[in-house]
Structure formats: structure tokens, C-alpha cells
Amino acid sequence: MAAFAEAMKNGQVGAVLFYDCNPVYDSIHGKLIGDKLASVKVSVSFNERMDETTQKCKVLAPSHHWLESWGDAEPQSGYISLMQPTISPLFKTRSWEESLMKWSGSTTSHYDHVKNYWIAKLGGEAAFDAAIQKGVLETETMPMSGASFSGNVAEAQAKVAAMKASADGQVDLVLYEKVGIGRGGAWSNNPWLQEMPDPVTKCTWDNYVLMSPNRAKKMGAEHTDLNEVDANKKVFKIKANGTELLLPILVLPGMHDDVVAVAVGYGRDKGVGKAAAGTGINVYPFVSKFENGNANYYASNIEISNTGKTYELAITQTHHSYQNDRLIIQEFTFDEFKKDPNELYNERKAALSHFTHSYDHAEGGHGEHAPAAAHGGEHAAPAAAHAGTKTEEDWQQAYRENGTLYPNFESLGMKWGMSIDLSSCVGCGSCTIACQAENNVSVVGKKQILMVHDMHWIRIDRYFANNPTKPDSIQTLFQPMICQHCDNAPCENVCPVNATNHSSEGINQMAYNRCIGTRYCANNCPYKVRRFNWRDWNEADCFDDNVYEDGRRDDINNDITRMVLNPDVTVRSRGVMEKCSFCVQRLQGAKATAKKQGRTMKDGEAKVACQQACPTDAIVFGNVNDRESAIYKLRYEEQKERVFHVLEEIHTLPNVNYLSKIRNANVLQSANPEKVQHGAHTEHA
Amino acid sequence: MHLKYESTIREALVDGNKSYHQVTEDICKTIESKPTKLWAIGFWTSVSLLLFGIFCVCWEVYWGTGVWGLNRTIGWGYDITNFVWWIGIGHAGTLISAILLLFRQGWRTGVNRAAEAMTIFAVMCAGQFPIWHMGRVWNGFFVLPYGNTRGPLWPNFVSPLLWDVFAISTYFTVSLLFWYSGLVPDFATLRDRAKTKFRKMAYGFASFGWAGSAKHWQRHEMLSLVLAGLSTPLVLSVHTIVSYDFATSIIPGWHTTIFPPYFVAGAVFSGFAMVQTLLVLTRKVLNLQEYITIGHIEAMNKVIVLTGSIVGVAYLTELFIAFYSGVLWEAEAFRLRVLGPYWWAYWAMMTCNVVSPQLFWFKKLRRNVWFTFFMSIIVNIGMWFERFVIMMTLHRDYLPSSWSYYVPTWPEVGFFLGTFGLFFTCYFLFAKYCPVIAIAEIKFILKTSGQNFKDKMNTIEEKTDEHFMAEQLSHH
Structure with missing residues (x-):
């Protein structure tokens, strides 16, 4: 780049082609290139939009988007990725390879060129078709040659030290x-x-x-x-x-x-x-x-x-400190966890003991909560039916039934559940975007974000622990927060029109066309995950042109922009509440596929968008009633001692659980003296 | 039973030298004369406010609820604050007409008509908020339990918001009936006195052919008692149910069992304050000081100091329980109420509702018209802040990540002002075309509690008990 800039400076460049780069904007030589481009005889840009460099070029020949083009790539030595278009070109564009071939006088098309090359290389059309189907060629194992390092470490060190x-x-x-x-x-x-x-x-x-x-x-x-x-x-x-x-x-x-x-x-x-x-x-x-x-x-x-x-x-988040007395995140150092892995599990059990102790102490007895348990029993609660068998789920089941005056409704078939591992979450936000793409979540723009009208169905709460004035003391916590799909959901009973209700599979669901927008459900959601359509983001309601007061439009009804929408998901109109649906369209799809094939659904066939996008596999999702499922094993066997629910004590009975954050650090900045004392106390006891 | 004599020690409820005819003249005077300039100014100001309010509501319905300052965390702000405030104001009327009727409080006759009218107008204003706060108001009829082809699909009977629908519509209906049935004989009086054909027809229609026969009076009395019986539980139930919107929720600061009594006391408190505001002005403008006496004002101030103290105790109880319960969420919610970003609203509420009404322990202040007027405004400001403080409990609940702040925007403020427009438009029409004091009912107490009749009692009171007894016996 430096050489090119030098050549530009000296007027030695006769023609320049730009593809997939924008040096005028982001290069240190940008200003020079920008100024000199006018004097270059031939300047061509293949870039797909009128970016800073393209504006200064004489010839604009926008290339296809990569989803519109044929091609090949080698992202890693030995791995060939073959590209084929997923859609016909939307605009009058031509792939840059095609342009170059045409300009060089070639009569073959780029497609033929790619195809013929790989047919020759792979030895036949069938092999090529197979490779295209697979999308990737792992041609051979690349021999690893012994690496050698010839840099001057001492010099580098000296230079770094000299950098003032x-x-x-x-x-x-x-x-x-x-x-x-x-x-x-x-x-x-x-x-x-x-x-x-x-x-x-x-x-x-x-x-x-x-x-x-x-x-x-x-x-x-x-x-x-x-x-x-x-x-x-x-x-x-x-x-x-x-x-x-x-x-x-x-x-x-x-x-x-x-x-x-x-x-x-x-x-x-x-x-x-x-x-x-x-x-x-x-x-x-x-x-x-x-x-x-x-x-x-x-x-x-x-x-x-x-x-x-x-x-x-x-x-989007204006309060930053994680107040450690608010037990919404459970955090332990690795040493603490090694010493007593069951600390959290026992704490939870103790905190809920008022509702559960009869299950712990009395063989089959219901103690003082007998009437409540009997009431729940009517609704075929399996654990209550064989209370006293003392499985791990017993105390949780007891809390479920005894913590409320209302009958307990069991999900007998499927029961969807999610687990989010706070130790794995890196807070990157991939889940947010994946969810947005999958579920047609609206973008609202800066002005509306300023009014706290953000629409994300999954957000990542970020908290700082300890003293903001001591930079070294700060530890950061990420907590992805979505609809917890509470089995005893505070949002459901307050809706005057039953627009939000519970499925037999444990999903807290929204009937958008029933919603009249009282926002009572959002007020009563302890997790604040409900999102209201404050405006006609999608131009989907019965009024015309009412997105912005100044009459601006967002082109969301253009044929092109509407292609971003997922056809499986309803576009919500103004005035209705929405929130995470556990990607119900995917779950229904997976169930329908299994049903069509005359079998039961297998674990992992239904994946939610956030889970799929998570780079660290922090999100596990599945049918909790299936004892072979990953989510069941994680929750009740493998990571049992790390499981917790946010605000478990208010008896919302979330179907989302979190796994405690195990921090590889000596001290936990969020640990307050009270909590330490409490831990010590239980140790003595 | 009605006492034939009332002690002269008791303050007269009607001052001056009044005969039945004079009462009719005094009260019908405004209705039968041309509107004054003052009335016209007041009326048209109210109408303009109302029109501005309608504009603000149209603006909100067209562009979406997003034009209000509400957000992700705070789903209710001015809308529900003002709803609860107006509903509270609508409590004095029914209390005066129903409960005080059952308790045979003679002084209610001077103020009940205006107070009932005020109740009805306040409930009309209150009703606007839950309607227009809906995101899709055109589907608002979904809350009604009507037979439909969607299953049928019924509303959610466990939602407090649905209870509100029933509570408020019932309250409005019963209050309206009560008010109107009281108006019937008075409309008949106006009909009989009418000079123009149109007036005769209009009041004739409004009085439903009232002939003033003994049977009519008997049925009228009966109906009043039945409606009083129906309204009495409503006085307690409406605000109790409004409080359930909050009390049955899971939000710390809302989820408290003290809300129903605290809301009812607060409602009566603010209702009486609004009655004072209106009557202090009405008696002056319409020259009705002899019917709405200082005694009436003092009686209502006593109710204000009582309910104000109940409200004060409720506030302190809330604070104590938040501390004593040891529940973190509860304690935090109240700490933030008192010291958090909305501390000014909390302290405005405390000052206006708890501290200042205590001045009414002084008899001199209770009987001071201008102080009463000033205080009635203060109390209503305070009660508005109470509702605002409750609503703003939402700004910081469980998860700190979602904490937020709320500032109303102009369409919200305009909507609120618009309801004042609605209220006063109705009140000005009422004050001009309906008897602001129940003519028939005042006449009912005139001979026992009117000043000139009481003066006649002095000679009787000076007699010995034995003489009095003998005289009474000889009469029967």
C-alpha cells in the first residue's frame, strides 16, 4: 500500500482497480489517494456501494454480492470453499471476475471458468457436483513444515521499550x-x-x-x-x-x-x-x-x-454497577468452587426450604403444606405423586407446588428449556443479531434508542463489579437476558385479554393480533424483557405513513428491504407487545418434520437462533422432559451444582436457567462481606 | 326518622331568612338568567383546553404510543397516574350522597348535587386514560366479555385491568343514576317555572313527567335509598380494585397489601379536596354562601384531615414494613422512592398530603375560606404526586440493567390538560343548566336546620323540659 501511495504521489499510476477495499476512507494514505485519483487515467471500482473511494473513481462496475456469485476461496490452507449463488442478482451487477475476463477478451463466462477449472482439478463433473453440494473441499492434509522464527526479539523488546x-x-x-x-x-x-x-x-x-x-x-x-x-x-x-x-x-x-x-x-x-x-x-x-x-x-x-x-x-443500559446484594448473578472463584462445588446448590435449597423442607425430612409426608400439595396433586404432578422417593428434583418440585396458591400445571409432553452459561458468555452480541434476523426484530434508530424504545429480544446485561475509581479492581459480568418463559408468569395473569399465555410445552407465548397494548405485562415482568411496538416500525398498521412525524419513511416496505424479513415470523404492527418466543417457528418446524417422518423429535433437531449463533456454546436448549437431552443432563446431572434461576425466590418458575460464573481469579470483586460471612456460617454448620 | 327539632347549638345548614319559595328562587336564578361574561370566559377556555386535549390524543393515536415519554422499563406514566388521580377525585360525590345519606348527615344536602356531578365528570375524565393508553385502541372492545366467534374467546378474568373495566363502568352507571334521579324533581321545578316553549320542553323531557305526587315522592325516596345502598360498597370497591392493578403485581413497591385501604382513604381525601376547590368558587360566583356555609366547608375539612392522616399513616407503614420485612427488593424500592432520582416527587407528596393537612386541626383555619381553597389545591397536587410516585416505582425494579427514567412529552401533558378541559366544560354546563344545589333536598332540611327556623326555636329551647314534654304529648 505504501508503494502504491508513493506511485500515486509521483503520478506513475495509469490505471487502478478497487475491489472490496476502501483506501480513501480507511488507509493512512487515504487523503493522498483520494486527491490523486482524479488524475489517474483509468480508475475502476467494483465495490457494491458508493463508498468514499468509489465516489472518486471514473468507472463504477459494481460486483455481485457474494451470495449472488460463483467463486472459490481458500480460507485456510488445504480447505477450499466453493461458492455458488443462493439468489439471482437483485440488481444489474456483474461479478468482478466476469468483468475482468470480459475486459481481457475472454469469451468464457466466469461460471464456466470456475466449473471447468474444478472439473479438471477434481476429475469429472460428478466430483464437482459432490464438492459443490458439500461446499467445502478438504483436498489433502497440508504437510506441516517445521516452523522457524528469525525475528530479533531483543531488538523488538528494545523498540517497544523505547516507544514513549x-x-x-x-x-x-x-x-x-x-x-x-x-x-x-x-x-x-x-x-x-x-x-x-x-x-x-x-x-x-x-x-x-x-x-x-x-x-x-x-x-x-x-x-x-x-x-x-x-x-x-x-x-x-x-x-x-x-x-x-x-x-x-x-x-x-x-x-x-x-x-x-x-x-x-x-x-x-x-x-x-x-x-x-x-x-x-x-x-x-x-x-x-x-x-x-x-x-x-x-x-x-x-x-x-x-x-x-x-x-x-x-x-441501552444506563446503570452499570452490579449490586452484589441483588442476587441476580451467582459468581464464584475457581478455588471457592473447587472447595465446595455444592455451595450454590445448598444455598438455593436453604433459601427455598420453607416450601420444601417437608420433602427433605419427612418420608412421603407433606408437613404443613399438605393442602397446597394435595391441590397440586389433582393436576397429576408426578413428583408429588411419589414424594418421598427423594430424587434431586423433589425439592424443586415441592417449591413449584407449595410456593403458590394456584394449581400446578405440568407439561407432560414436551417442555422446552434453556440454559445459559455465564462462564462461557463473552458478551459479543451474536445472539442479539441472530435473534434479530430470525425473528424480524425491528431496528428503531438512534432517536428511539434515546427514548429507551429498544426492541432486542435478547439483550446482554453488562455489569461492573467493585470500585469504578480503581480501574484495576473492575471485574465485568455478562448476563444474556431473554424472556424466561416463566411457568408462573407474572405477565400472563395481568393481561386483560389473554393475549399472552402459556403453551403446554412451557412457552410463554404472544398472540399478537389479540394484544391491545396495555403494557401491563411489561410493567409486571421482573426481567423487563418485554418489548412494545411504540411506533409503526414496519409500516404494518392501519395508518399510512405514520413512522415519523416529519413524514420520513424507512423503505421497509420496499421489495428489496422486505427480503430481510423471515417469512416464518409475523411482522408485528404498532401497539402490540412482543418478546422472545423461543423461536417457536423453528420448534414447530422441527416437530412437523419429525411427525412427517413418523418418529419422535430427537434432541438437537430444534435449535434456537441465539443458541446457533453463540460462538462459545453458552446456550443449550432442548426438551427438558427428555431425560436423554443435553439440556436435561446439563441441568440435572452434569452442571447441577451451578444451576440457578434469576429471581427464583419470587416464584416465577423460569424455564431458563443460568449456570454460575466460575471466575479464574483470586478474588471476587462482587463478593460482599455479608456473603462471605454467610458462606463461613454454612461451613461451620 | 327525621328530627322535628334540632338544637340551636347545632350550626344552621342554611343561613339567612329563607322560605321554600326563596330557596327555589335563589337556586334557579342562575339557570333562568343569561350567562354571565365570567361564565362565558370560563366555559370557552375549558372548551379550548378540551379541543387541545383531543388534538393531543389524535396525535398519539396516529403516530403511536411512542410519542409519549414511556419506555421499555416504564410502561405507565402520565396515563395511569392521571387515571388513578381522576378516579380518586370521583370518590367524594358518592361518599357524600350515599354514605352520608345512610348516616343521615343533613349537611350533605348543600353539597351533594355538585359533588355528585363532579364525581361523574371526574370518572369520565379518568376513563379516557385507560382507553387511550392502549397501543391499539381500535381493538379495545376485546376487554368486553361478549359472545364471539373466536372460540368463543373471553377476556382474562384474573386480570386486575379487567376488574377495572367492570368496577369503573359500574361505578359510573350507578353514580349517574343516583345523580340523575335526584335531579328529576328539580328539573320538574324548572319546567314549571319555564317561560319559553323550548325550555319547557327540554326540562319537561328531562324531568320524565314528574308530577310531585305523594307516590312519586315515595318512590323517589325509595330509589334514593336503594341507590345509596348500591353505591356504598362501590365507594370502597372502586379504588380498592384500582389499587389491585398494583397490589396484585410482582413489582416491589406495588406488591403490598396495604394498597386497598390506603387508596380508598387517598381517594376520599382528594375527592373532598376537589369538592372544596369547586364549591369555594361556585358559592362565591353563584352567590350561594347561604346554602354552602362555612359550616359545610368545615365539615369537609374535617374529612380531609382525617383521610389525610390515614394516608400519612399508610405512607409510614409502608416505609416501616419495607425496613422491617427484611425483603431486599422491598427495602430498595422504598429507599429509591425516598432518596432515588424521583425523591422530589416523594417529598412533594409527603409535604402536600401528610404535613400540610395537619393545619386543619386549627378551627380557625378550617373555617377560613381562602385557606381552604389554597389547601384543596395543595392536597390535589399532593395526591397527584402520590400516584406519580407509585407509577415511577417502575423506574428501578429488580434488574439494574433495565433501570430507566421518565419525563412526559407534550402530547401526554396535553392529554392531561385536555381532561381538565373536559371536566370544566361539563362542570360549567352543569352549573349553568342544572340546579347546583338539590332544591328539593334543601327544602327537606330547611325547617329544622335553616337559620330563620332555628331562631324560632329559641323560645322553645328556653322552656323547661317538663313543659316541652307536656306540650309535645298534647299535640299527639
Whole structure:
């Protein structure tokens, strides 16, 4: 790239072709390339949209999207991936390979070229077809040659040491890529990703300067309790690499006091698309060059000052501290867990003992809760029927029946359940996006996020433990939160029209066309996972053009944009409540397939979208009534001692359980003295 | 039984030298004269407010509930706050007309008509909120249990919101009947006095052919008693059921058994305050000081100080139980109420509802018209804040990740103002075209509690008991 830039500078470039790159925007030589492109005789862009580089090219020959094209790739040595189109081209585009072949005078099409090449290579059409079907070729095992390292470690060490960190009290700037937007390629214009809360900051639709609470306080951007819900953040002027930019401050516990950080990938040209336009500031100009011409995403001794102005940031979670007395997350150090793996299990049992002790102590006796148990018995509760057999589920069953005045309804056939492992969750947000794609969850835009009208069915709650003013003390917790599908759901009994109710398979379900939008269910949901259609996001109600007061439209009814919708899932109109459905369309699909084949459904045939997308397999889902299922084994055998339900004590009886976070650390920042004492107490007892 | 004599020690309920005819004249005067300029200004101001309110509601229905400041965490704000507030205000009327009728409180006759009217208008205002707060108001009829071809699919009978539908519609119906049946003889009076043909026809229709026969009076009395019997439990049940919206929920700060009595006391408290606001103005403007006397005002102030104290005890009990129960969620909810982001609402509530009404222990203040007027406004502000504080309990519940904040937007505030428009439009029409004081009922107590009749008692009271006894016996 450096050589190309040099050649551009000297006017030695006669023709340039751009494909899948956007140097004018994201390269350190961007400005130079942008300025000189006009004087290059032939400049061609194959990019699919009017990005910053394409705008300056003379010839625009947009290529197919990869889902529209034939091709091959080798993502890893020895693994050949064959591409075939899943859809005919939506627009009048031509694959860039085709263009190149045509321009070079070739008469074969790109498809024939790919096909013939692989037929020749694989030895026959049948082999090619098989390979296409499989999608991947593992041609041969690549011989691993002995690796050797010839770098000069000492020199590198010296160089790193010589890299001057900022003087005391001075500030370093780090440029980073966000999980959602990355470097700001095509993703910049993906509204799903723009609206995906950043895993750590929970901010959407913007980039900003991350700053520690101490520095923020010092610089007049203090973070107070009320300030949290106030979207107006102080705007700072930052000068680095000869560039001066104004950026809002986001105070983030855990940041080093002398380091600030900003994400690249924002501040896109409006030609890139509707979603990208107007989001954030382009901070690539802060990127400097090392001596060898490589990009340096780091600056020291930057100038930073408070302008006193404010800017609104749309943050979906405004309270950050995990209050350790609120037992919504269970956390242990590895040592603690090794010492007493059953601590959590016993604690749960003890906490619910008022309802369950008759099952523990009296052989078959129901103790003082006899009437309640008898009442539940009418409804064929298996555990109550053989109370006294003392299986592991007994005390949980006893709590289920005795903790309420109402009869207990057993799910006799299927019973769907989910387990989320807090130790595995990395908070990346893949589940959020997978769910959004699967379930037609609306994107609402920055203004509506500012009004706390976010629609995500699965969110990841991020908490910080310990003292925000001591960066080293901070430990971060992620807790994916979705509808818990409570068997004793607070939302269900308050709905005046029965729009939300319980399936015999344990799913808390919504009948959208019955919902009249009183929002009582959302108020009464202790997990706050219900999402209301505050507006006509999908232009699906009986009023025309009523998305925005200024008459703007979101093109959601375009034939093209509507292709994003999953045809298996209802698009919700304005005024109805929605929430996680456990991807019921997939469950019904899996059941129907099994039924058609005249067999029962096997474990793992029904997968929910979040589970599928989770890179760490933190989410396990299945039929809990099936004793062979992964979820049953996990919950009642393999990870029994780590299982807990959020707010178990209020008797909502969630069908989602969590597995405690086991932290590989010496201390648990969230552990309060009370809890330690309590633990000690049980040890003595 | 009605006493033939009332001690002169008891304050007169009607001041001045009144005959039956004079009573009729005094009360019908406003109806039979041209509207005053003051009335016109008030009426048209109210109508404009009402129209603005209608505009705000149309705006909300067209663009969606999203134009309100509500959010993911706080699903109810101004809408339900104002609903509960108006319903509370609608409690004094029925209490005065029903419970005080059963307890034979003569002083109710001076204020019951206006208070009942106020009840009906307040319930009309209250009803707007649960209707228009629905996201799909055009499907609101789903809450009605009517036979349908969807199964049939019934509403959810365990939902407190559905109980509200029944409680409020019943309350409105019974209150309306009670109020109207009282109006019938008075409309007949107006009919008989009418000078124009239209007036005669209109009041003739409204009075349902009332002839004033003994049979009519007997049936009228009977109906009043039956309706009083029906309304009495309603006074207690309506706000009890409204409180169930919160009490049966699982949200800390809402889930409390103290809510029903606390809501009822609060409702009577705010209802009487609103009666005071209206009557202090009405008696002045319509020159009815001799019918709505300082004595009436004092009696109602006594109710205010009583119910205000009950409410105060309820607030303190809540705090104590939150602490004493040891339930973390409960304790946190109340800590946040008192010291959290909405601390100002809590302290406004405490000051207006608990501290300031205690001043009514002073007789001088109880009998001061302007202080009463000022205090009635304060109490209603306080009671509005009480409902707001309860609603804002939602802002921080179980999971800190979802904590939020709520600020109303202009369509919400406009909707609230619009209900004031509705209320006062109705009240101005009522004050102009209906007798604001029950003519027939005032006449009923006039000879025992009217000032001039009481004065005549002085000679009797000076007689010895024996003489009095002998005289009474000889009469029968």
C-alpha cells in the first residue's frame, strides 16, 4: 500500500482497480489517494456501494454480492470453499471476475471458468457436483513444515521499550475496532450492527471517547447517578497526529486513568447508505505512520480538552454497577468452587426450604403444606405423586407446588428449556443479531434508542463489579437476558385479554393480533424483557405513513428491504407487545418434520437462533422432559451444582436457567462481606 | 326518622331568612338568567383546553404510543397516574350522597348535587386514560366479555385491568343514576317555572313527567335509598380494585397489601379536596354562601384531615414494613422512592398530603375560606404526586440493567390538560343548566336546620323540659 501511495504521489499510476477495499476512507494514505485519483487515467471500482473511494473513481462496475456469485476461496490452507449463488442478482451487477475476463477478451463466462477449472482439478463433473453440494473441499492434509522464527526479539523488546508512553498526567489515545462495525466496511451500513449495543459500553449508533471515571471527573465530565440516564454527554476536543476532532465522552469504569480510546469505522459518507450516514466521527485521521510506513493506531501525549458542549449518546443500559446484594448473578472463584462445588446448590435449597423442607425430612409426608400439595396433586404432578422417593428434583418440585396458591400445571409432553452459561458468555452480541434476523426484530434508530424504545429480544446485561475509581479492581459480568418463559408468569395473569399465555410445552407465548397494548405485562415482568411496538416500525398498521412525524419513511416496505424479513415470523404492527418466543417457528418446524417422518423429535433437531449463533456454546436448549437431552443432563446431572434461576425466590418458575460464573481469579470483586460471612456460617454448620 | 327539632347549638345548614319559595328562587336564578361574561370566559377556555386535549390524543393515536415519554422499563406514566388521580377525585360525590345519606348527615344536602356531578365528570375524565393508553385502541372492545366467534374467546378474568373495566363502568352507571334521579324533581321545578316553549320542553323531557305526587315522592325516596345502598360498597370497591392493578403485581413497591385501604382513604381525601376547590368558587360566583356555609366547608375539612392522616399513616407503614420485612427488593424500592432520582416527587407528596393537612386541626383555619381553597389545591397536587410516585416505582425494579427514567412529552401533558378541559366544560354546563344545589333536598332540611327556623326555636329551647314534654304529648 505504501508503494502504491508513493506511485500515486509521483503520478506513475495509469490505471487502478478497487475491489472490496476502501483506501480513501480507511488507509493512512487515504487523503493522498483520494486527491490523486482524479488524475489517474483509468480508475475502476467494483465495490457494491458508493463508498468514499468509489465516489472518486471514473468507472463504477459494481460486483455481485457474494451470495449472488460463483467463486472459490481458500480460507485456510488445504480447505477450499466453493461458492455458488443462493439468489439471482437483485440488481444489474456483474461479478468482478466476469468483468475482468470480459475486459481481457475472454469469451468464457466466469461460471464456466470456475466449473471447468474444478472439473479438471477434481476429475469429472460428478466430483464437482459432490464438492459443490458439500461446499467445502478438504483436498489433502497440508504437510506441516517445521516452523522457524528469525525475528530479533531483543531488538523488538528494545523498540517497544523505547516507544514513549505519555509523560505523567498526559494522555494516550488508542484506536480500536468495535465488535459490530469493525473497520467500517459494509457493516457501517448495517442497521442491525449499528443498533447492536457495544458489548462493554452498551452504546449504539455512535463512536465516542472512552474515559475512566477519575479522568472524567478531573476534566468536568463527571459521571453521577442521575447522569447515567441523561443521554447528554460532554463533547471533548481531541488533537492527535495533527488532527483536531470533537467527540463525545463515554465514561467507562476499568479504563486506565491516562488512556482514552475511540473506535474507528464511523463518520461515513452518506453515499455509503442511510444507516451509515451521520453516525459518529471518522477518526482514521488520528492514525499515524510508523517509520516503516505501517499504520500506528496509537498516539501519546495527545491534547484533550472539554468544550462544554454536549452530544446525545444512545446507550441501552444506563446503570452499570452490579449490586452484589441483588442476587441476580451467582459468581464464584475457581478455588471457592473447587472447595465446595455444592455451595450454590445448598444455598438455593436453604433459601427455598420453607416450601420444601417437608420433602427433605419427612418420608412421603407433606408437613404443613399438605393442602397446597394435595391441590397440586389433582393436576397429576408426578413428583408429588411419589414424594418421598427423594430424587434431586423433589425439592424443586415441592417449591413449584407449595410456593403458590394456584394449581400446578405440568407439561407432560414436551417442555422446552434453556440454559445459559455465564462462564462461557463473552458478551459479543451474536445472539442479539441472530435473534434479530430470525425473528424480524425491528431496528428503531438512534432517536428511539434515546427514548429507551429498544426492541432486542435478547439483550446482554453488562455489569461492573467493585470500585469504578480503581480501574484495576473492575471485574465485568455478562448476563444474556431473554424472556424466561416463566411457568408462573407474572405477565400472563395481568393481561386483560389473554393475549399472552402459556403453551403446554412451557412457552410463554404472544398472540399478537389479540394484544391491545396495555403494557401491563411489561410493567409486571421482573426481567423487563418485554418489548412494545411504540411506533409503526414496519409500516404494518392501519395508518399510512405514520413512522415519523416529519413524514420520513424507512423503505421497509420496499421489495428489496422486505427480503430481510423471515417469512416464518409475523411482522408485528404498532401497539402490540412482543418478546422472545423461543423461536417457536423453528420448534414447530422441527416437530412437523419429525411427525412427517413418523418418529419422535430427537434432541438437537430444534435449535434456537441465539443458541446457533453463540460462538462459545453458552446456550443449550432442548426438551427438558427428555431425560436423554443435553439440556436435561446439563441441568440435572452434569452442571447441577451451578444451576440457578434469576429471581427464583419470587416464584416465577423460569424455564431458563443460568449456570454460575466460575471466575479464574483470586478474588471476587462482587463478593460482599455479608456473603462471605454467610458462606463461613454454612461451613461451620 | 327525621328530627322535628334540632338544637340551636347545632350550626344552621342554611343561613339567612329563607322560605321554600326563596330557596327555589335563589337556586334557579342562575339557570333562568343569561350567562354571565365570567361564565362565558370560563366555559370557552375549558372548551379550548378540551379541543387541545383531543388534538393531543389524535396525535398519539396516529403516530403511536411512542410519542409519549414511556419506555421499555416504564410502561405507565402520565396515563395511569392521571387515571388513578381522576378516579380518586370521583370518590367524594358518592361518599357524600350515599354514605352520608345512610348516616343521615343533613349537611350533605348543600353539597351533594355538585359533588355528585363532579364525581361523574371526574370518572369520565379518568376513563379516557385507560382507553387511550392502549397501543391499539381500535381493538379495545376485546376487554368486553361478549359472545364471539373466536372460540368463543373471553377476556382474562384474573386480570386486575379487567376488574377495572367492570368496577369503573359500574361505578359510573350507578353514580349517574343516583345523580340523575335526584335531579328529576328539580328539573320538574324548572319546567314549571319555564317561560319559553323550548325550555319547557327540554326540562319537561328531562324531568320524565314528574308530577310531585305523594307516590312519586315515595318512590323517589325509595330509589334514593336503594341507590345509596348500591353505591356504598362501590365507594370502597372502586379504588380498592384500582389499587389491585398494583397490589396484585410482582413489582416491589406495588406488591403490598396495604394498597386497598390506603387508596380508598387517598381517594376520599382528594375527592373532598376537589369538592372544596369547586364549591369555594361556585358559592362565591353563584352567590350561594347561604346554602354552602362555612359550616359545610368545615365539615369537609374535617374529612380531609382525617383521610389525610390515614394516608400519612399508610405512607409510614409502608416505609416501616419495607425496613422491617427484611425483603431486599422491598427495602430498595422504598429507599429509591425516598432518596432515588424521583425523591422530589416523594417529598412533594409527603409535604402536600401528610404535613400540610395537619393545619386543619386549627378551627380557625378550617373555617377560613381562602385557606381552604389554597389547601384543596395543595392536597390535589399532593395526591397527584402520590400516584406519580407509585407509577415511577417502575423506574428501578429488580434488574439494574433495565433501570430507566421518565419525563412526559407534550402530547401526554396535553392529554392531561385536555381532561381538565373536559371536566370544566361539563362542570360549567352543569352549573349553568342544572340546579347546583338539590332544591328539593334543601327544602327537606330547611325547617329544622335553616337559620330563620332555628331562631324560632329559641323560645322553645328556653322552656323547661317538663313543659316541652307536656306540650309535645298534647299535640299527639
